[in-house]
Amino acid sequence: MKYYALVALFFVVAYLIPLGGRPLVSPDEFRYAEIPREMIDSGNYVLPHLMNMRYFEKPVMGYWLTAGSFKVFGQNAFALRLPSALGAGLAALLIALLIRQTLRDDKTAALGALLFLTCGLVYGIGTFAVLDSQLTGFVTGVSCAAFLAAMEPKFTRRKVALLVICGVFAALAFMTKGFLAFVVPGLAMFGFLVWERRWKEFLILPWIPLVTALILIAPWAIAVHRADGDYWRYFVVVEHLQRFFSDSGEQHPEPFWFLIPYLVGGAFPAAFLLSAAIPGIRAERKTFFRQPLYRFALCAVVLPFVFFSISSGKLATYILPCFPFLAVLGAGGVAAYFRTGGPYRAFHLVMSIWGALLAIAGIGVLVIAIGNLIPQFSSVRIIVGLLGICGAASGGLLLFSRKYMWRTRFYLFFAGLGLILMVGGWTVTPELLDSKTPESALKALAGELNYDPATAVLLTHPSMIHAIGWVYHRPDARLYSSEGEFWYGVDRAIEAGETPIRMDRDELVDLLMRSNRPEVVIIYRGERDRQFPVDMKPRSAVVNDVRAFVFPPAPAENEN
Structure with a gap:
């Protein structure tokens, strides 16, 4: 048990203790903070909204986990990042359990978990408020349970239980980020069963997990369809099919080789131990990949990586589910290396x-x-x-x-x-990252320019809107001209007769020229002055590369 205690100590020291030590980074962390905060405020836990606009890019599980964390620990940086850290911890735990169940080797099991936790990409995403770390934890659960079920020689109660567990993790993964819950572990299992010459089992094994997952997903899937009938069309067509096949800028098009440096570089500093793993695998090259675990781990790294590389849209975070099984291979190689008894x-x-x-x-x-x-x-x-x-x-x-x-x-x-x-x-610190961590700047600007963020009309750019909504607790802040990622929400708001988040030039002129004009605050990144379509000179100030322009309210007319 001491080896697992060391892994747990490392996780607490390296992952949990520093979670609240740095400011939130714009735009991603503010986005994934604001959506669950709006869920809590509105009581609507079915249909995701961002800045009061429909936001259908992801399902709800990640937002639910963050909302739960907010309710327990308060609305702060630690609570926001905790689900990501726990996702990394879950993947590490599952790696250890998988190796322990398969090889009966506590040292190698603990080493696999440590190697995973010390990969740079794993740490960076696991202490940052995005959904990829949570997805990786759940997808690792699907893959581990599926492999252990496949290794059961007969259709026993244990095999059925493992397949049900596989379905539970698949449901959690799907409700976090969609169909990758089935694609990533499915590719790994298919490759492994073909390698083992057992490909016919691929036609039998998925049914219990699939039925289990559908039963768990169905209540929310039906509820979200009733809340907005366009959700599933947008989520399937735009967020999956177009993201995979489209070359548009919104879908992050990159060349085929784009992810290779992130796989290699993302493994450091744990990759320093490849100095032991590679010679270890070479020393046991005749027997290493006879072990089914290592065959499966290789398939779980290579096939999903190729799949993500084929996709037109690419981000470094996409390949995070490859790292748990890269750590399994690394742990096996390091263990083989130190079994040689050489001078090392x-x-x-x-x-x-x-x-x-x-x-x-x-x-x-x-x-x-x-x-x-x-x-x-x-x-x-x-x-x-x-x-x-x-x-x-x-x-x-x-x-x-x-x-x-x-x-x-x-x-x-x-x-x-x-x-x-x-x-x-x-x-x-905020000074180190300037406008990428605008929370302290936004608070300082309100004091320096003496505007009331609770009552002023707030306008900004898409890259700043999430931070303004979170810091000022203002989901009704507006975008000046550009829509950015809110194009779908704006279109749907206009169709529904709601106030869209976008404000165009004519609307701004009308607002500023009113005789009963409210206080208007326009916030941008960058220190330069900007031109506005009115002959007024607003007060302005800049803090950490964030500039605010304040148009004071129109003076009240004399009753006389």
């Missing part, structure tokens, strides 16, 4: 290189903290200095631990990463 020169060399890099980076960060590069002596300066100390100490210990057993360097590798990630999560 490659491992020691890479650990020394990593230690040197950490030491140099830590000293550099410490110099920044001690010097005048951070002008004021503040809590941020102290934390940056502590980060430098952690980096320098971790690197130094790795450098000077070569004479000890390889296990010592192994523990130092993960311990150093955990400390660096824990402290590093608190060093990001």
Whole structure:
């Protein structure tokens, strides 16, 4: 149990403790904060809305999880990011359970979980408020349960139970991000069964999971159709078919090879241990892939990766479901490497290189903290200095631990990463990311320009609208001219006779020229002044690359 306790400790230190330490990043984190907040305020947990506009890009499970987190921990950064972190933790737990159930090896099981948690892409997304980490946790559950069910020689109660569990995870994954819940594990299982020459089982195994998933999905699916009959057309046609086949800019078109650097680079710093995994797999090349687990893991990495690469629309986050089984292969390779009983020169060399890099980076960060590069002596300066100390100490210990057993360097590798990630999560400030973290700037502008964000008419650009809605608690804020991602919601609002989020030039002129004009605040990124279609000179100020223009309310007419 001590190995699993170390994994749990790493998860708490590296993932949970720093969650609330940095400001929210625009636009994604504010988007995934505002939707569940509006659910809580409206009591409508069926039909997602963003800034009071219909927003059908994703189903509701991710929003439900965040809304639940808000109700328990309050509406803050920690609560917002917690579902993503728990998604990464769930995937790590499932990896460990899969290896333990298959190989009966606690060390390799714990190592697989640690390798997954120390992949850079996994950490970056797992501590950021998007839905991909939650999806990965649920999809990993589908794949693990399906594989274990396939390994049952007969149709036993255990096999049926595993297939039902597979269906439960499929339902959760579908209600998080759609049909990828079935495509990603389906590709992995199909490839594995073909490799095992058992492809006919692919016609039998999916039925229990499919029925289970449909039973669980049906209540919400029917409810959302009744709430808005266009939901499923938009979700299937636009968000799935067009995203896969379209070359339009809205669907992130990229070349076939686009995801390769993210798969390779996203595996670091865990990939430093490939210095052990690759020789280990090579040493056991005649037997390694005779193990069904590693055959399945290879299929679960390669086939979904090819699928995402074929898709016209690509984002780095799409390939996150490949990483749990990349970690399984890595853990198996590392275990094989250390079974050879050699001098482990490659491992020691890479650990020394990593230690040197950490030491140099830590000293550099410490110099920044001690010097005048951070002008004021503040809590941020102290934390940056502590980060430098952690980096320098971790690197130094790795450098000077070569004479000890390889296990010592192994523990130092993960311990150093955990400390660096824990402290590093608190060093990001609004000044560092400027307008990408506009929360503090928006609060400061309201005080500096003395406008009332609760009553003023607020206008902005699509990239800022989510932050304004969240910070000022104003889902009725408006977009000036551009629609951005709200094009569908705007069209539907106009059809329904509702007030759309967009305000065009003529509407703005009419608003500003009224004799009873309310206070109007226009907020943009960037420090430059802007031209408005009226002969007025608004008050303005800029904070951290966010500028606000304030048109005061029209003066009240004298009753005399």
